[in-house]
Amino acid sequence: DGPIVLTYATSYSPTHPFSRADTDWIRYVETASHGRLKIKPYWSGSLLSADQSMLEIRHGVADIGLITPIYVLGGAHLTSAQTAFYAGARSIDDQVAVYKCLAQAFPPLQRELDGLRVLMVQGGNLPGVITRDRPVRSPADIRGLRLRVPEENVGLVRALGGDPVSMPMSEVYPAMAKGVIDGVLVAPDALGALHLAEVAHYYSDLHTPRGAYPARAMSEARFRSLPPDLQKVLLDSEAVWEGSLSKNLGAAAKKGLAYGKGHGMTMIAVSPEAQQAFDAAYIDVTRRDASRLDRYGASGAAMLAYAQTLIANTPAGQPVACPKEQP
Amino acid sequence: MSGAGEAARPLPQGPVGWIFRIAVAAGTCALLAAMSVEVLAVIGRHTGRPLVGSIEIVRACVVLATSSAIVAATALKAHASVHLLTERLSETSRARLARLGALVSAVIFAVFAAGSIWIAAEIWPGDERTQLLGLPIAPLRAYWCAAAALTAALFLAWALGRRR
Amino acid sequence: MSPELLGLLGVVTMLGVLALGVPIGVAMGVVGVAGLAILISPEAALIKSGVVAFETVSRYELGVLPLFLFMAHICFAAGATRNFFDVAAKFLGHRRGGLALASIGGCAGFGAISGSSLATAATVGMVALPEMRRHRYDPALATGALAAGGTLGALIPPSGALIVFGVIAEESIAKLFTAAIIPAFLQMAFYMLAIAVICRLNPALGPAGERAPWRERLKALGGVLDVGLLVVAVISGITFGWFTPSEAASIGAALALVICAARGKLTLKTLAQAMIETLRTTGMIYAIIIAAIVFSTFITVSGLADLVAGWVASMGADRLAVVAAMAVALLVLGSFLDGMALMLLATPIFLPIVQHLGLSPIWFGIFLVRTMEIGFVHPPVGMNVYVIHGLAKDIPLGTIFRGIIPFLITDFLHLALLILVPATALWLPGALGVG
Numbered sequence: 001d002g003p004i005v006l007t008y009a010t011s012y013s014p015t016h017p018f019s020r021a022d023t024d025w026i027r028y029v030e031t032a033s034h035g036r037l038k039i040k041p042y043w044s045g046s047l048l049s050a051d052q053s054m055l056e057i058r059h060g061v062a063d064i065g066l067i068t069p070i071y072v073l074g075g076a077h078l079t080s081a082q083t084a085f086y087a088g089a090r091s092i093d094d095q096v097a098v099y100k101c102l103a104q105a106f107p108p109l110q111r112e113l114d115g116l117r118v119l120m121v122q123g124g125n126l127p128g129v130i131t132r133d134r135p136v137r138s139p140a141d142i143r144g145l146r147l148r149v150p151e152e153n154v155g156l157v158r159a160l161g162g163d164p165v166s167m168p169m170s171e172v173y174p175a176m177a178k179g180v181i182d183g184v185l186v187a188p189d190a191l192g193a194l195h196l197a198e199v200a201h202y203y204s205d206l207h208t209p210r211g212a213y214p215a216r217a218m219s220e221a222r223f224r225s226l227p228p229d230l231q232k233v234l235l236d237s238e239a240v241w242e243g244s245l246s247k248n249l250g251a252a253a254k255k256g257l258a259y260g261k262g263h264g265m266t267m268i269a270v271s272p273e274a275q276q277a278f279d280a281a282y283i284d285v286t287r288r289d290a291s292r293l294d295r296y297g298a299s300g301a302a303m304l305a306y307a308q309t310l311i312a313n314t315p316a317g318q319p320v321a322c323p324k325e326q327p
Numbered sequence: 328m329s330g331a332g333e334a335a336r337p338l339p340q341g342p343v344g345w346i347f348r349i350a351v352a353a354g355t356c357a358l359l360a361a362m363s364v365e366v367l368a369v370i371g372r373h374t375g376r377p378l379v380g381s382i383e384i385v386r387a388c389v390v391l392a393t394s395s396a397i398v399a400a401t402a403l404k405a406h407a408s409v410h411l412l413t414e415r416l417s418e419t420s421r422a423r424l425a426r427l428g429a430l431v432s433a434v435i436f437a438v439f440a441a442g443s444i445w446i447a448a449e450i451w452p453g454d455e456r457t458q459l460l461g462l463p464i465a466p467l468r469a470y471w472c473a474a475a476a477l478t479a480a481l482f483l484a485w486a487l488g489r490r491r
Numbered sequence: 492m493s494p495e496l497l498g499l500l501g502v503v504t505m506l507g508v509l510a511l512g513v514p515i516g517v518a519m520g521v522v523g524v525a526g527l528a529i530l531i532s533p534e535a536a537l538i539k540s541g542v543v544a545f546e547t548v549s550r551y552e553l554g555v556l557p558l559f560l561f562m563a564h565i566c567f568a569a570g571a572t573r574n575f576f577d578v579a580a581k582f583l584g585h586r587r588g589g590l591a592l593a594s595i596g597g598c599a600g601f602g603a604i605s606g607s608s609l610a611t612a613a614t615v616g617m618v619a620l621p622e623m624r625r626h627r628y629d630p631a632l633a634t635g636a637l638a639a640g641g642t643l644g645a646l647i648p649p650s651g652a653l654i655v656f657g658v659i660a661e662e663s664i665a666k667l668f669t670a671a672i673i674p675a676f677l678q679m680a681f682y683m684l685a686i687a688v689i690c691r692l693n694p695a696l697g698p699a700g701e702r703a704p705w706r707e708r709l710k711a712l713g714g715v716l717d718v719g720l721l722v723v724a725v726i727s728g729i730t731f732g733w734f735t736p737s738e739a740a741s742i743g744a745a746l747a748l749v750i751c752a753a754r755g756k757l758t759l760k761t762l763a764q765a766m767i768e769t770l771r772t773t774g775m776i777y778a779i780i781i782a783a784i785v786f787s788t789f790i791t792v793s794g795l796a797d798l799v800a801g802w803v804a805s806m807g808a809d810r811l812a813v814v815a816a817m818a819v820a821l822l823v824l825g826s827f828l829d830g831m832a833l834m835l836l837a838t839p840i841f842l843p844i845v846q847h848l849g850l851s852p853i854w855f856g857i858f859l860v861r862t863m864e865i866g867f868v869h870p871p872v873g874m875n876v877y878v879i880h881g882l883a884k885d886i887p888l889g890t891i892f893r894g895i896i897p898f899l900i901t902d903f904l905h906l907a908l909l910i911l912v913p914a915t916a917l918w919l920p921g922a923l924g925v926g
């Protein structure tokens with residue numbers, strides 16, 4: 001018989017770093033299955049929507065796809081909220097490992113993914129602060145700054161005395177050029193893509209914490225319909241997919257930073273004390289929000305405490321290992 | 328597709344007339360509310376008092392306005408079609424085709440309604456809420472589902488209705 | 492049957508169903524859902540159409556469509572259409588073909604309020620056509636100028652077609668609006684030039700009227716002052732980033748209500764009338780958008796889109812040949828498809844090709860609207876022609892199509908200019924730094 005064809009769909013364009021990792025994964029799966037699995041990709045949202053892809057995959061619109069539990073407005077409250085519990089996590093690999101421990105320790109997290117087989121957990125580069133003409137060296141420098149931030153950081157910036165603004169990323173360049181905003185919280189990968197060096201002078205690596213979440217999934221029913229050896233290929237592919245994404249994101253961050261330096265931006269390295277103060281403020285804001293999670297079946301405070309203990313107990317340079325005892 | 332200033336046509340009467348009037352009233356309120364909130368948001372932003380979550384309110388109004396608009400357009404039999412061939416047919420064949428068209432239209436809106444109801448039912452326990460203001464989204468889904476089902480029903484009534 | 496063949500069969504079936512007089516949205520929706528049911532599964536087809544439907548009705552960026560429509564209807568109720576035509580007529584009426592020139596000017600003026608080609612042709616036609624007939628203008632010239640002039644409404648911002656393009660292509664609507672300004676001015680100039688040439692060759696077609704004294708001209712100008720300010724506020728607000736296009740629509744609608752009230756024309760009846768027209772058009776457009784997205788998902792899954800894209804790409808790296816092929820395909824499709832449906836269908840197929848060739852998506856949006864507009868006036872289904880025919884039933888369709896010919900010629904010249912000199916669209920947004 002011919003190969004089994006599985007459809008893969010994402011809302012990102014084929015040139016996005018996410019999609020580069022997806023392409024690596026497709027190649028791996030086809031090779032590792034000796035051609036018995038074939039993946040047919042659909043890019044740029046041509047098959048799956050950006051927000052409802054979890055639901056669409058459950059109903060077989062695509063076999064496998066990019067999922068965004070952090071953008072879903074219902075049904076994934078815990079998965080979405082736990083991304084705020086990662087202050088202090090040092091690398092993308094650490095973020096992914098912490099998520100996996102959390103998912104193991106708190107079954108309600110996994111229940112939000114019923115009907116789906118997670119094939120990849122994704123972390124991200126930590127955003128820094130890009131500013132037009134006022135350098136940011138410590139959390140105190142945020143006071144009075146008008147910053148474009150993603151929705152989830154509005155509370156943090158406000159708590160630090162800043163003036164958070166939400167606007168589409170595409171409007172950041174002109175808004176910064178005209179002085180409508182003083183800066184933006186953004187991961188270094190975006191530096192080059194948005195040409196921000198032309199309108200901003202400072203990049204500060206005061207990092208906003210960021211968490212991991214399941215980001216690629218397959219319909220559980222479709223997964224079960226495959227013979228065991230092909231199921232194994234897909235399960236093994238998780239490490240490949242995560243590794244490739246982490247590598248691609250790392251390269252994108254490096255490129256962005258090099259672009260910023262090359263275009264004369266002043267790169268500011270903040271002190272560990274400043275970062276700690278910032279993380280503490282971040283955790284304060286998070287703790288307030290975490291209490292609202294209890295009605296979704298798990299204690300937000302317990303999840304936050306678990307993640308923070310795990311991160312604090314992991315020595316620098318060592319991989320994150322889940323504790324044996326249950327919380 | 329046509330627009331401003333076309334000769335006023337008779338508005339629907341009877342039960343369809345009532346559906347039409349309710350849809351127009353709801354659509355009017357929603358659109359005027361969206362307009363007012365956005366004007367306030369712009370004024371607020373330029374005077375240093377930004378209206379948090381204004382986009383979420385506008386989006387809710389947009390759901391109500393556009394859902395109502397589809398019902399209103401259907402009640403007015405305003406859905407655009409191509410009359411290139413049908414114009415040359417006899418009165419009876421044209422009437423038969425119109426019935427067929429209404430039936431097909433009923434089917435497709437029933438599909439939209441069924442898909443939307445299925446999704447809404449599945450999402451219901453997930454407590455879907457907007458990010459900043461925490462507005463529940465379920466009522467908006469319910470409104471759209473009702474509008475799509477009503478549109479299908481209007482088409483079905485025309486497909487099965489008595490001959491004039 | 493291969494999926495690609497099923498896709499092709501779907502396109503043919505859709506056109507067949509369309510020919511039976513079934514609403515455009517319904518024809519696309521039925522074929523799209525059936526195709527997805529066959530290619531994936533009935534469950535997937537049902538869920539996908541449900542997702543698309545709610546995402547469409549709840550899209551914030553699309554919400555600007557009804558608001559711009561409402562603004563235009565209120566301005567119409569306030570008498571703005573007549574004001575715009577009056578100004579142009581007072582300044583140009585004494586020239587040969589002056590009232591035809593004024594019709595183009597009126598269309599451009601009202602086009603800056605209205606987002607649609609049809610609404611512009613219909614409303615300006617209602618004012619200008621009786622004037623031109625009273626002055627014994629050649630019926631072909633008079634109706635041709637209005638049908639062609641109406642298409643300015645779809646290019647001059649605000650533009651419903653550009654809003655829809657921006658949403659599907661994920662491009663900045665502000666940038667698209669800014670990019671449309673120079674091409675729209677050129678298009679207007681081309682039309683006026685065509686009229687001047689025609690009337691120089693045969694002055695009997697558009698007899699010159701009396702020269703209006705400056706007093707009357709200034710008075711007419713005073714009549715458009717308030718609405719003119721509204722237009723300037725809306726367009727510059729978008730261009731300079733004081734507010735988003737969506738907010739601009741709300742501000743424009745609110746200002747229009749104020750103007751209408753100040754002119755003493757805002758009654759419950761005019762408000763209801765404007766709202767009914769707004770909701771009617773909105774409902775119709777949204778039904779088409781939902782169905783067209785479902786249909787284009789089916790075409791994507793069938794692989795037909797890839798096949799066409801591959802075929803076009805195989806024509807080599809010769810951009811000009813590819814763009815010309817796209818223009819021909821769009822013009823053919825545009826002769827029987829509705830403009831909005833065409834835009835929704837063509838964007839997902841052609842945009843990847845355009846990006847592959849290294850062309851700007853912003854430029855492509857303008858190009859797409861421009862070719863789509865030409866479809867509004869060329870036979871067999873030139874919707875604008877039908878609209879104008881509806882205003883003057885005694886003028887045969889053949890006469891109107893004959894009147895269109897000179898404008899079609901300038902349309903093709905204008906399109907060629909846009910293709911050969913993309914800067915006509917891209918320079919302004921760059922120069923103003925619109926993001």
Ligand code: NA
Nearest residue numbers: 602605644649
């Ligand atoms: Na316009």
Ligand code: NA
Nearest residue numbers: 825826866872
């Ligand atoms: Na056409």
